[in-house]
Amino acid sequence: MADIYIMELYFDDMPDAICLQTEGIINCETLADFRDKLDTHLEQGKTKILLDFENLKHITSKGFSYLVFACEKVKAQGGFLVLAKVQEEVMQVFETLKLTEYFNFADSDAEVSKLFC
16 A cells, blocks of 8 residues: 655745645555645645655656646645655656646755745
């Protein structure tokens, strides 16, 4: 059985922002947990979303579809979604699907800071 672990990190100086550190894989078994967690924050008015994928090993097509949906939802609310520290294998899929221009990516904490400030 696949597992996903999601840790929520809040920004004291930005109440409209959230960081979700994600570990494991996003697939049919784990997508509902990931979606529920992110949707909860979107419903609470979070418009600055940081998804830390440093420890995310794999995403299936349904996971990519949900990320596109979530990104559209955040943008419609005037916000943005940043994917941080994406593993090379996962990034190759983003490139194959031609999604690299659709999302904001950050490879380091410094890049995250620039996008969030």
